[in-house]
Amino acid sequence: MDKHLDHIKLTAAELSYLWTSYLADSMSVCVLRYFLVHIVDKEIKALITYALELSQKHVEFIREIFTKEKIQIPQGFTEQDVNFLAKRLFSDIFYLRYIRNMSKGGLVTYGRVLQNVYRQDIRSFYAECLTDTLELDSMAAMILLEKGLAMRPPVIPYPQKLEFVHKQSFILEGLGRREALTGTEVTNLYANVLTNRLGVAMTTAFSQVAKSKQVRKYLLRGKDVSLKHIKVLSSYLEMDSLGVPIAFEQEVTDSTESPFSDKLMMFHFNLMIYAGVGNYGIAISESQRTDLVVDYSRFNIEVLKLSEDGANLMIQNEWLEQPPLAANRRDLAKH
Structure with missing residues (x-):
């Protein structure tokens, strides 16, 4: 240095x-x-x-x-x-x-x-x-x-002429619903289905091998949340006849012998949760359909609650290290 x-x-x-x-x-x-x-x-x-x-x-x-x-x-x-x-x-x-x-x-x-x-x-x-x-x-x-394994986002038609939006309802259209998704909305939907697919595979594996019943229960709950989100997000793509990423839980073996500590698996899963919150936040900022914004916002609330419960479980087991903190000036003033 x-x-x-x-x-x-x-x-x-x-x-x-x-x-x-x-x-x-x-x-x-x-x-x-x-x-x-x-x-x-x-x-x-x-x-x-x-x-x-x-x-x-x-x-x-x-x-x-x-x-x-x-x-x-x-x-x-x-x-x-x-x-x-x-x-x-x-x-x-x-x-x-x-x-x-x-x-x-x-x-x-x-x-x-x-x-x-x-x-x-x-x-x-x-x-x-x-x-x-x-x-x-x-x-x-x-x-x-x-290897022919890439899950590429769907293809949409190339624009053939200049067009301008003539209705305010195109953007956050209230109770109405714009039928066609924008390319950015398609991209975010596809990417969020894909990351949830990975989450399902990870929780499938981790729940098989976790030693603690509490950890297994928490991981299975996380799996249910991901599956629910996949179903909703996929419905948007399917409604526009667009492809959806396939599941890959089949890439998990039937082993019940844990390669990782419960502490590591909980930390890993919560890292994925934090990434998911960020992904949903980006999707909200880039979506111009009210129904999409409502669903992503609802998902974030569910995921943040899951994250809070995961943090409490880690604290209970003394697995959560305290991050660097700012000085508590009120406590210092008491001395």
């Missing part, structure tokens, strides 16, 4: 992003190392290996920064949270779809992080994270295409 950075303290944004990244990447190291135990396909194995190298590099960088700044390093996730001897829980195809989904989430996250980071070493780190994740996403997309 450059000497001139010694006197520049990390901002709240920089500290919080690094802390969260450490938890997520230490989890990814455990998950990806387990994936590599069972992979057969050479191309997918190379992809997972690259993803693992990135997560390990991120963990090492953050540990170095925290050590230098005398910041408590989070516990995160370690080898105690993974059983490398557990039977295969997912297929190679699932691993490929998993990496594509996680890389898409990484692109969104790192792009947002860079908007709020100023210290040069931290900016360089997250800029490199963004570049590396773009490469990972491109690799995953190419393998999906080559």
Whole structure:
């Protein structure tokens, strides 16, 4: 680290992003190392290996920064949270779809992080994270295409002439309903069905192997929520005779031997919940149909409630690490 950075303290944004990244990447190291135990396909194995190298590099960088700044390093996730001897829980195809989904989430996250980071070493780190994740996403997309597994969004007609909207009812049309979806609405519907499909597959697998009855019950509840959202979102696409992403729970084996701790699975599922909230928020901002906005808003309320209950379950089991907090000036004034 450059000497001139010694006197520049990390901002709240920089500290919080690094802390969260450490938890997520230490989890990814455990998950990806387990994936590599069972992979057969050479191309997918190379992809997972690259993803693992990135997560390990991120963990090492953050540990170095925290050590230098005398910041408590989070516990995160370690080898105690993974059983490398557990039977295969997912297929190679699932691993490929998993990496594509996680890389898409990484692109969104790192792009947002860079908007709020100023210290040069931290900016360089997250800029490199963004570049590396773009490469990972491109690799995953190419393998999906080559294997005929890519779930591409539907095709809509090309515009053939200039047209202007003549009715105010086109935008947030009150109780009426514009029949045709815009291209952006189609894209968000398709993407949100796809991410919920992954959520269903993950909760199917995790609920099979979770040791705690409470955790199993919570994961199955999350699965029900995702299935309900898939049904509603798919109906919009089907009404316009547009394709819907297929399910891939079949990529989960019948193993009941857990490769991961309940703590890791709860953290992982809640990361997916937070990503889902963000995805629905974007969909709301880009939708021009009232019925879509109402459904996405209702979904977000349901997902936030699920997230709150998940956090309470993690607190109950002492699995939730406290993030960096601002100073409580009222408490300080009491001394």
